[in-house]
Amino acid sequence: MVAVDGLGWWGVPLAIFAGAIRVSTPYLLVSLGECITEKSGRINLGLEGVLIMGAMAGYGTSLATGSAWAGVLAAGLVGALLGLLHGLLCSLRRVNDIAIGISIMLFGTGLAFFLGKPLVQPQAPMLNAIPFGFWSSSPQIQSALQINPLFLIGIVLAVVLHYAFRYTRWGMQLRIVGDSADAALALGLRVLPTRILATVIGGFLAGVGGAFLSLYYPGSWNEGLSSGQGIIAVALVIFARWEPLRCLWASLLFGGAGALGPALQAMGITSGYYLFNAAPYVLTLGILIATGSPSRTLAGAPGELSLVRN
């Protein structure tokens, strides 16, 4: 929690800025992963479960090995495994990707609660942040500019993906598979393996996003750790119109909304605590309502995506 008392009311925007960066990191990683998956023509609603499994696996591995980065890697691998499960099951005929996603959401959550039971008490090594605020003498600013490397990795990834989707062979193949399976087949592309791989990568990133939750902010493992961040990230990809760079801005916006409750609470305003904490859901829904339309498909949507073919 950022100490805001010294700066008075100015502490609120500062706390929201600092909070936005911290809270947005899981959104950023999960939404970039989901962006890759959805570009291939599939939607993985199970990322909520993957996120929680990643948080649990990351925390447990960090505790066992003493290295938080080993935890991040383990979380990614667990996420990739769940992504593989989703990708394989969706490849069966007549199996609906939305339904599989819901089942993976419940399965991942249940499994993480089961395996994570012994992890509630002990304290695992945390990820370290990079102190970008070293130049300032104000402890508030120093604390606000503590930035986690995973956030920076997310920014780099967003830029790389932005160009990869447009200019690389791999990116173009992925988009063709996602836009029209028939066209992809005609070009001799392998549709199912591409989609499975895209879901595995999406699962990996969502797992890493989970590790950020348990190993940095809020930085502990408990059953209330994630409450819908995975689902919000899926909705965020729609808002970002399947563009990695817009995912970055949208994540920051959602991070700011998510930081509103804790920032006001730190100021001593506790009465509307639950309502402020619901801000990200209201924002997500508001954006979906404002940008949606019943008559046309969304601009930029991959053609094979079941989500937009109501």
Added chain:
Amino acid sequence: MELTRRFLPLVEAVGIPVMALLVAMLLFAGFVAAVGQSPLEVFVLLYKGAFGSSFSWQNTLLRAAPLILTGLAVAIPAQAGMVIIGGEGALALGALTSAVAASALQGASPHWVQAGMLLSGALCGGVWIGLSGWLRQYRGVNETIGSLLLSYIAIALLNFFVEGPLKDPASLNKPSTAPIGDANMIGNLPGMDVHYGLLFGAIFALVTWVILKFTTVGFALKTVGGNPRAAQMAGLRVNYWIVGAAFAGGSAAGLAGAIEVAAVQGAANASVVAGYGYAGILVAFIARQNPFAVIPVAVLIGGINAAGGMLQRRLDMPDATVLVLQGIIFVVIIASETLNGRLRLIKFKPLSPVSAAISAKT
């Protein structure tokens, strides 16, 4: 041959889920063995905790009562092709509204209070999920994501009101609304320790089943969900049907919340958010969205939930054990949908024109 052919849909509808349940049990047995417990012992305890004694039966039925309704919250919109997963929130809002209704009706006769609670709870839940359907039709918001977001918002509203404006100052450890009063509580079914909510849920499910099966409503919903354009051509008002189906589903979940308050908790508090909404999704998918099948499946899943306590006490396994089992069942059930329509290929050869002509004569 003709007879088997006619019953094939039923064989498929019952056989595939049963097979999937068995496969899921096997996978769960493997999981249990992997964490160092005896699968046999776990299954025996699961059975005992769910259906082994009259006490466990009552425990099971108590949990089945809300599950029937939250299962319907998924199954009814599914008739029109929607995947709604926001039952948990509709239940929470139904609970909150029913508590408000109870305090507004204080002084009226208990039957009026109860009727007011159940109706207002159902209405509020219906409006909430109906909103998901409305957003889908009029704003193009995907109903699965929309209903889940609305669900989180509803739970936040419940927590806000229960710990804020509507908090009973006397409820210290567990913030709650003012109690509805013992006289207004819904009682138990005759001869059982199970409240009337079970009956209400079963009646809701049966009435829904009858309406869908024996009136044109079911057909209209299928048309609307399957091919909206064709439905429009046939003169069906697609938007009304979609929003109506979502409303009906939501009212079931809202009713579940009102019953939890009126028969179990005695006030609205955070305890009503106990995962019934999410387990209801599983119930509906195992029941293949059939409102009648929702009843036995809700008893089964209620039984698994009820047995969780016994696993915890006897084997010291975490309470999430039953969540793992439910998760495995869910994944296998969804994956088993791939078998739909394939049993036919395994068991029956297509009739040749000659033998078809012969069997048509006899």
